[in-house]
Amino acid sequence: AQSVAQPEDQVNVAEGNPLTVKCTYSVSGNPYLFWYVQYPNRGLQFLLKYITGDNLVKGSYGFEAEFNKSQTSFHLKKPSALVSDSALYFCAVRDAGSSNTGKLIFGQGTTLQVKP
Amino acid sequence: DTAVSQTPKYLVTQMGNDKSIKCEQNLGHDTMYWYKQDSKKFLKIMFSYNNKELIINETVPNRFSPKSPDKAHLNLHINSLELGDSAVYFCASSRRQAPSGNTIYFGEGSWLTVV
Structure with a gap:
């Protein structure tokens, strides 16, 4: 069965500092991994995804994520946080070895708080 | 220009009522979802x-009935609303269900409150 874990409910970081939002996954086959961001009272916006190839994936708003197969992780990172990055972040996974129903499994979400 | 649009954004209704949420996507996608x-x-x-x-039908109570009149629309009808149905409902779409690397794009959400 597919699953995603985001071990931190909240991450606090000062503006200008680097940020990391953690994500680990479990799938039976090869994973397709995604990060989404949700601002208050808004929908989910796609940030980036890992399908294959380079383990470091770059996405929107200066975010990047590193796929680590041995640690089954896909942590989201940004070199310098902005106050406007404060939001709820979701990691999600699809199992490439599944029946390809397209079902995306989400982690429980991590609230990122960037303080000035 | 909105890619995935859903209406209404906010809905407050009484228990026992029937309500619908509409969703439309203009991305030309083949697959649509409700989350x-x-x-x-x-x-x-x-x-x-x-x-x-x-x-996909994820063991949702049969009070929830999706309807897709065409591939650009996926509406959600809910009968006999219960307090526990209060939630945010997101419509989404993607190019195809497979390959699974296709990105899913979400609408802005519909906030349903049952009182």
Whole structure:
């Protein structure tokens, strides 16, 4: 069965500092991994995804994520946080070895708080 | 210009009522979804349609009935609303159900409150 874990409910970081939002996954086959961001009272916006190839994936708003197969992780990172990055972040996974129903499994979400 | 649009954005209704949420996508995608976000912000898929054909039904009560008149629209009808149905419902779409690397794009959500 597919699953995603985001071990931190909240991450606090000062503006200008680097940020990391953690994500680990479990799938039976090869994973397709995604990060989404949700601002208050808004929908989910796609940030980036890992399908294959380079383990470091770059996405929107200066975010990047590193796929680590041995640690089954896909942590989201940004070199310098902005106050406007404060939001709820979701990691999600699809199992490439599944029946390809397209079902995306989400982690429980991590609230990122960037303080000035 | 909105890619995935859903209406209404906010809906307050009484228990026992029937309500519908409409969704339209202008991305030319073949696959559409309904996700539910509960009060703890947890997201779970409810339904998925591919070219108007139901492909995922995640043990949702049969009070919830999706309808896809064409591949650009996926509406959600809910009968006999219960307090526990209060949630945010997100419509989404993607190019195809497979390959699974296709990105899913979400609408802005519909906030349903049952009183």
